[in-house]
Amino acid sequence: MTSVQAQEKNNLWTYMGHSVYCCSNSPDLSREALIKSPAVLLIHGFGASTDHWRHNLPVISTFCEVHAIDLLGFGRSSKPAGLEYGGPLWKDQVSAYVKEKIGRPTVLVGNSLGGYAALAAGCALGDEAAGVVLLNAAGRFSEEKVTVKGFWSTARKTFADIFLKNALFQRILFENLRQPSTIRRTLNQVYIDSSNVDDDLVESIRRPSLDKGAFGVFRSVFEPAGPQGRPLDELFAQLSSPLLLVWGNQDPWMNAPSKRAMYSRFTPASTKEVILDAGHCPHDEVPEKVNTALLEWLKTL
Secondary structure, three states: OOHHHHOHHHHHEEEEOOOEEEEEEEEOHHHHOOOOOOOEEEEEEOOOOHHHHHHHHHHHHHOOOOOEOOOOOOOOOOOOOOOOOOHHHHHHHHHHHHHHHHHOOEEEEEEEHHHHHHHHHHHHHHHHHHEEEEEEEOOOOOOOOOOOOOOHHHHHHHHHHHHHHHHHHHHHHHHOOOOOHHHHHHHHHHHHHHOOOOOHHHHHHHHOOOOHHHHHHHHHOOOOOOOOOOHHHHHHHHHHOOOOEEEEEEOOOOOOHHHHHHHHHHHHOEEEEEOOOOOOOOOHHHHHHHHHHHHHHHHOO
């Protein structure tokens, strides 16, 4: 398995004084030819990084200019203390990257947490967002009860209370979650077909968890009092860009059929939807199908 960074142009970008890892690739075309189609920016989910687009970036870049970015707090990007990690921070980071590094209309593609960042940034960018693609995106609707985020939404409330109040317990849990065996077990739960759950993928998640500041990011992201961001229905009402929804319909972390029904109430009538037999990360589990769906949709823009 060849990692993204071994094939693509890698560099560091500075945002808010912090180092951000990014990579890009494009067809062997002139700048004039490239700008006839929008650029694409790939945004990973929680605990992941640019490496999670290993099967997508090389393929999509045969058609158009493609970038991938490590959100602050993840991957090879900085993990500084004192930041309010959450939707507002990553929305602003993605928006700034499009304006400063790409400099032209861009399709924002995000999985899970990265899907929320893509949608929020798409609203903020207006005409600079050529489209938004959500792959099993995170986020809540206004009418959904606000609960403890993510993982804790399925845990017992008493268990969550212990986590939120006990720093030692938080540390023990974090140490367990970043063990290779735990990472692999979790991936096997959210990939319906675990063929692509390999050593490279496990290491790409484990490695950043060893960085200074990684534990602080973990605590901040799962702090329910932290910045939540705007509800999905408000964002969909503001979005002016074309929208593609790609669903791994057997996602065990969200009730995808139920979530899809909720989406259909608020997304524009022109929204394109692709349903795949996959789990939470369809872009890495069934990359050929995701790449085909994305490239076909890009040709319509």
